[in-house]
Amino acid sequence: MNNASKINTSRSQELFAEAGRLIPGGVNSPVRACGSVGGEPLFIEKADKSLIYDVDGNCYIDYVGSWGPMILGHRHPEVIKALEKVLKTGTSFGAPTSLETELASLVVDMVPSVEKVRMVNSGTEATMSALRLARGFTGRDIIIKFDGCYHGHADTLLVAAGSGVATLGIPGSPGVPDAVIKNTLSIGYNNIDAFTDVMEKMGDKVAAVIVEPVAGNMGMVAPLNGFHEALRELTAKYGALLIFDEVMTGFRVDKGSAQGLLGIMPDISCFGKIIGGGLPVGAYGGRADIMDKIAPVGPVYQAGTLSGNPLAMAAGVATLKEISKPGFYEALDAKTEKLVTGLKKAASDAGIDFCAGHIGSMAGFFFTGGPVNSFDDAKKSDLDRFARFYRGMLTKGVYLAPSQFEALFVSAAHTDEDIDKTVSAASETMKGLV
Numbered sequence: 407m408n409n410a411s412k413i414n415t416s417r418s419q420e421l422f423a424e425a426g427r428l429i430p431g432g433v434n435s436p437v438r439a440c441g442s443v444g445g446e447p448l449f450i451e452k453a454d455k456s457l458i459y460d461v462d463g464n465c466y467i468d469y470v471g472s473w474g475p476m477i478l479g480h481r482h483p484e485v486i487k488a489l490e491k492v493l494k495t496g497t498s499f500g501a502p503t504s505l506e507t508e509l510a511s512l513v514v515d516m517v518p519s520v521e522k523v524r525m526v527n528s529g530t531e532a533t534m535s536a537l538r539l540a541r542g543f544t545g546r547d548i549i550i551k552f553d554g555c556y557h558g559h560a561d562t563l564l565v566a567a568g569s570g571v572a573t574l575g576i577p578g579s580p581g582v583p584d585a586v587i588k589n590t591l592s593i594g595y596n597n598i599d600a601f602t603d604v605m606e607k608m609g610d611k612v613a614a615v616i617v618e619p620v621a622g623n624m625g626m627v628a629p630l631n632g633f634h635e636a637l638r639e640l641t642a643k644y645g646a647l648l649i650f651d652e653v654m655t656g657f658r659v660d661k662g663s664a665q666g667l668l669g670i671m672p673d674i675s676c677f678g679k680i681i682g683g684g685l686p687v688g689a690y691g692g693r694a695d696i697m698d699k700i701a702p703v704g705p706v707y708q709a710g711t712l713s714g715n716p717l718a719m720a721a722g723v724a725t726l727k728e729i730s731k732p733g734f735y736e737a738l739d740a741k742t743e744k745l746v747t748g749l750k751k752a753a754s755d756a757g758i759d760f761c762a763g764h765i766g767s768m769a770g771f772f773f774t775g776g777p778v779n780s781f782d783d784a785k786k787s788d789l790d791r792f793a794r795f796y797r798g799m800l801t802k803g804v805y806l807a808p809s810q811f812e813a814l815f816v817s818a819a820h821t822d823e824d825i826d827k828t829v830s831a832a833s834e835t836m837k838g839l840v
């Protein structure tokens with residue numbers, strides 16, 4: 407572990423400069439650039455279990471987990487074994503394999519509302535396909551989303567979209583025509599009154615309501631009691647579909663995903679991240695009568711050259727089997743509780759305004775007294791303090807997401823020692839933030 411107050415990242419800097427000449431911003435996804443915390447990205451050499459190593463040989467405890475997928479930690483032996491097995495047979499066929507049915511069957515067994523599921527290649531693809539399906543099924547156009555929820559970068563959903571767009575301080579995106587977003591309405595997360603109001607006015611024109619059941623792209627924001635119940639009740643009343651975007655929460659907050667934990671049955675659910683075990687996968691699934699509107703059974707078109715890719719399916723199957731083992735979520739929850747309690751104590755010892763929470767191994771913290779129940783609340787966080795905290799933790803060997811508006815993930819590979827080290831790094835860093 408690197409304990410120096412300054413770390414040498416010269417090789418990362420060279421590689422970033424070189425990448426910047428060929429790749430926009432030097433990165434293939436914007437938040438990776440680390441701009442909002444006043445730094446440059448680390449180029450990664452390798453990762454193992456809970457640790458990630460940069461190209462300059464520095465080692466960090468990793469709480470990014472590739473932004474969510476690595477719930478087992480890096481290079482879990484069962485995932486590696488499954489991948490090696492597939493490598494011996496070929497990497498892509500563009501024809502069905504039994505691995506696809508195996509992953510589908512795990513998803514259907516584990517997630518309460520899913521009767522049929524279609525595999526795609528990313529979370530973005532899952533949500534945009536789910537919306538097309540919802541519009542095709544209902545014959546309506548209007549979509550309701552919530553401020554600060556991110557559902558991937560499809561045109562229709564880039565409205566008040568949290569995460570990367572929030573980090574970069576832009577409301578939407580150039581390149582998204584008004585005609586496309588005029589059918590998207592975004593309202594406050596956890597705001598039951600605003601939602602009820604909108605549904606009373608135009609519920610019969612709404613194709614779908616899409617929501618992160620536990621928000622993770624404005625930092626972590628938990629749903630208030632009654633919020634999802636209201637979404638479920640009013641969508642059903644007006645014949646709109648309820649879409650749970652479980653790309654982050656799926657298999658993260660519970661074996662049955664957020665819907666299992668909350669006891670809410672959405673009509674369609676979207677997955678990504680953990681379902682691919684670290685390979686590029688997304689999926690959407692739900693009620694069979696809705697899913698059967700998709701081609702080739704029904705008229706709603708959606709396709710993919712690499713969809714159901716055998717390597718990706720194998721990593722997903724191996725991951726879902728591991729997380730199904732008894733006690734898996736209890737252990738993760740206990741570790742995360744210990745971390746969050748430690749962070750809160752570090753802040754209160756230093757006299758810093760701070761709030762933090764977690765649902766299972768998905769955690770978040772803000773530099774404001776809170777409570778944080780919406781994107782507006784999240785934006786009250788002291789971003790300068792966050793940036794200094796981020797840099798302080800990094801120099802002490804703790805790798806956090808480089809944005810206030812992202813969640814923190816604990817994996818099964820994190821040890822008690824990792825958590826202890828992280829909490830003492832936080833205590834030391836917090837003292838310097840006052």
Ligand SMILES: *Cc1c(COP(=O)(O)O)cnc(C)c1O
Nearest residue numbers: 528529530556557558653654678
């Ligand atoms: C990450 C994420 C997406 C987008 O998934 P990609 O695989 O990055 O396209 C969509 N919705 C939620 C809730 C996410 O966290």
